[in-house]
Amino acid sequence: MKKWRYWRPLAFIAILATACSCGAAQTPPSSAPAAGANAGGKIVVRPSMVVNESAQGDAFALFDEQALAGDPRAGSKAEPKTFWTAGWNKIYYPLTAFVDLGAEYQMTDICVYDTTGVGDFHIESGTPFHWKPLLTDPLNHYQTWNIHPVDVRARYLRFTIADPGMQVPEIVLYGKPLGPISAVKIPAPTPHLRPTMDQFIGTNAFIDDPLDKMSVAGYVREYHNWSWDSGDGNAGAPAYPHNLDAFNPSSAAGGNFWFFDDYYAKLKKAGITVCPAIQGNVKWLAGDDAHMNDKAAAPGQDAADPKSYAAHADHLFQFAARYGAARVPDALLKLAANQPRKSGLGLLSYYENQNEPDGWWRGREGYSSPYELAAQCSADDDGDQKRMGATFGVKNADPGAKLVLSGLAGTNLDYIKAMKVWADWNRHGDFPADVINLHHYSNNAADQKSGQVGVCPEADGLKEKMRAIVDYCSRYLPGREVWLTEFGYDTHPASVQRAPAIGSASAEEVQARWIVRSYLLLAAAGVDRAAQYMLRDVNPADATQFSTSGLVTQKGEWRPKPAWYYTYTLKNRLAGMRFDGEVPSGNPKVWIYRFRSSAGKGAYVLWSPTAENAAVAAFRSPKFTLSQAATLVEFANGETNGKASPLVVTHGSVSVDVSEYPVIVLVDALAR
Numbered sequence: 001m002k003k004w005r006y007w008r009p010l011a012f013i014a015i016l017a018t019a020c021s022c023g024a025a026q027t028p029p030s031s032a033p034a035a036g037a038n039a040g041g042k043i044v045v046r047p048s049m050v051v052n053e054s055a056q057g058d059a060f061a062l063f064d065e066q067a068l069a070g071d072p073r074a075g076s077k078a079e080p081k082t083f084w085t086a087g088w089n090k091i092y093y094p095l096t097a098f099v100d101l102g103a104e105y106q107m108t109d110i111c112v113y114d115t116t117g118v119g120d121f122h123i124e125s126g127t128p129f130h131w132k133p134l135l136t137d138p139l140n141h142y143q144t145w146n147i148h149p150v151d152v153r154a155r156y157l158r159f160t161i162a163d164p165g166m167q168v169p170e171i172v173l174y175g176k177p178l179g180p181i182s183a184v185k186i187p188a189p190t191p192h193l194r195p196t197m198d199q200f201i202g203t204n205a206f207i208d209d210p211l212d213k214m215s216v217a218g219y220v221r222e223y224h225n226w227s228w229d230s231g232d233g234n235a236g237a238p239a240y241p242h243n244l245d246a247f248n249p250s251s252a253a254g255g256n257f258w259f260f261d262d263y264y265a266k267l268k269k270a271g272i273t274v275c276p277a278i279q280g281n282v283k284w285l286a287g288d289d290a291h292m293n294d295k296a297a298a299p300g301q302d303a304a305d306p307k308s309y310a311a312h313a314d315h316l317f318q319f320a321a322r323y324g325a326a327r328v329p330d331a332l333l334k335l336a337a338n339q340p341r342k343s344g345l346g347l348l349s350y351y352e353n354q355n356e357p358d359g360w361w362r363g364r365e366g367y368s369s370p371y372e373l374a375a376q377c378s379a380d381d382d383g384d385q386k387r388m389g390a391t392f393g394v395k396n397a398d399p400g401a402k403l404v405l406s407g408l409a410g411t412n413l414d415y416i417k418a419m420k421v422w423a424d425w426n427r428h429g430d431f432p433a434d435v436i437n438l439h440h441y442s443n444n445a446a447d448q449k450s451g452q453v454g455v456c457p458e459a460d461g462l463k464e465k466m467r468a469i470v471d472y473c474s475r476y477l478p479g480r481e482v483w484l485t486e487f488g489y490d491t492h493p494a495s496v497q498r499a500p501a502i503g504s505a506s507a508e509e510v511q512a513r514w515i516v517r518s519y520l521l522l523a524a525a526g527v528d529r530a531a532q533y534m535l536r537d538v539n540p541a542d543a544t545q546f547s548t549s550g551l552v553t554q555k556g557e558w559r560p561k562p563a564w565y566y567t568y569t570l571k572n573r574l575a576g577m578r579f580d581g582e583v584p585s586g587n588p589k590v591w592i593y594r595f596r597s598s599a600g601k602g603a604y605v606l607w608s609p610t611a612e613n614a615a616v617a618a619f620r621s622p623k624f625t626l627s628q629a630a631t632l633v634e635f636a637n638g639e640t641n642g643k644a645s646p647l648v649v650t651h652g653s654v655s656v657d658v659s660e661y662p663v664i665v666l667v668d669a670l671a672r
Helices: 002-022 260-269 306-323 370-382 413-426 462-476 507-525 562-573
Strands: 041-043 050-052 095-114 121-127 130-137 144-161 171-177 201-205 219-225 273-279 350-352 402-404 435-439 481-486 529-532 577-582 591-597 602-607 615-620 630-634 643-647 655-659 663-667
Touching: 050 413, 095 121, 095 130, 130 144, 144 171, 201 481, 201 562, 219 529, 260 273, 273 306, 306 350, 306 370, 370 402, 370 413, 402 435, 413 462, 435 462, 462 481, 462 507, 507 529, 507 562, 507 577, 507 591, 507 602, 562 663, 577 602, 602 655, 655 663
Parallel strands: 201 219, 201 529, 219 273, 273 350, 350 402, 435 481, 481 529
Antiparallel strands: 041 171, 050 095, 095 144, 095 171, 121 130, 121 144, 577 591, 591 602, 602 663, 615 655, 630 643, 630 663
């Protein structure tokens, strides 16, 4: 909040200067009607006109009671109730949002409903990222409409809630349009070919996880600390721009410990796509261990300026120079003395540039606002379109490299929209990431903060939540992939993210079923890749959230849980296939998803989308196949391909027992 505190007097001076030079009305607020003969009409503000720059709370709450508000300029006594807030976590403040009116208006009045809470409510005009103070309301009345006559031409208006104690239930705008109002255009979706299921199914893992256990997935999101490559917390490691990187071996644990050239080559040979999630900070930038999870911006620099991330973007250039498909001149490689001088190894295509930068637990030094993360991505992607130089960002090392947006700690579409606004105004619309990357855990609170128990993904609305993200991206960010790279359930009976035992099914069995069902829903939502959290348990005796989410038990033991076998079976049996549609069953307790290969073979997955031990015996399917052969595959502990048995086909239909435990029906010729 220091920045805001020092800004206030400057803002006041700017307001006075604006009033003198531009003629903008800066009269104190009044509660008396002030409409004149030339007063503009009331402007209707719709949700599509509001951009929540902070991506916290509901910014449209400033305008959501327009009918109730009536005409406060004419003396309305209405008392709106809803107000925009992000709770009491001060890392989100000041909250800012702007309205795009769709055309330039001659603004005449702005009415602010003043209720409880005191503080300076700022309104600005101008264009995004180029704002000028218009007025400040001190909110020192109670249950009163503060009427502010103004005289300014504006299409965009920005509003700032300085701190959690302020409440602004409603704003009413008045003005006259000075030209035609632009219609809101909704682009058509632009679908793209998604990976087959064996590449869609992923997990989170580390370099020291065994290959045979990682082979459960076709995609691995590898947790990779930046410091491992750049000194590993060694106080004597040279700082940027003299930093030297170590990959094979890395500088972790004093060096000669982990060999990433070998690791990535091993996974590629096994047919596993790898994306390192390059997370955390380095001591020569952060200063000490307490700040190793701070943003990667240089201390004291503007975190919303791409140049502040020069050290991080430099490292991503070096990472892609080594593991990407393009060879980089040796003179540009910044390698430690013990490193093989290699480039263009062709082992990686994807690079993730942090992990959960929007985490509410990080404090302001670690939390990235949408504009701050957009600035970092711009640096990490292509050196802010090379404005930083040609040796920053993954694409300047390998033009075919893809930057994966640091996995956000939730499915917050407003955050992505705000990042797009930054790109629209700072990169000519070029969004600085190739993959939109999110995390989500299904529980009875629908977030990571306050859940008490896991719930099945259908009850959580997982498919609908991710389909909304996919639909937005296919319309407004065409060509971008959408990944969900953390989801899952604990097996400890006291965890707040646990999969509970249901009927005779143990917690481990329910975890397995719900993970499989999550993969199915995410495929149906149009997600490109899904990575379960995570391959191994942290500590099986620990009830802490996410300590027992593994497909296998803890490091060193590596015992596969049922979820490991079930996930492996789903990957193997749906290999080469893509989601092809939902099939009506005629029974709300039976869901059917169809998958198709390019050769016309396919599979149907059937299950009950409940968590009540439901079962439907001898369910007669719709027409599944054109042939007389079908195979039932049941998931089984100890089996990586499940248990297969033939089914009797009658006029293309089969009879199957359906329960909350999914089953697969394989066919050689899908019914049309």
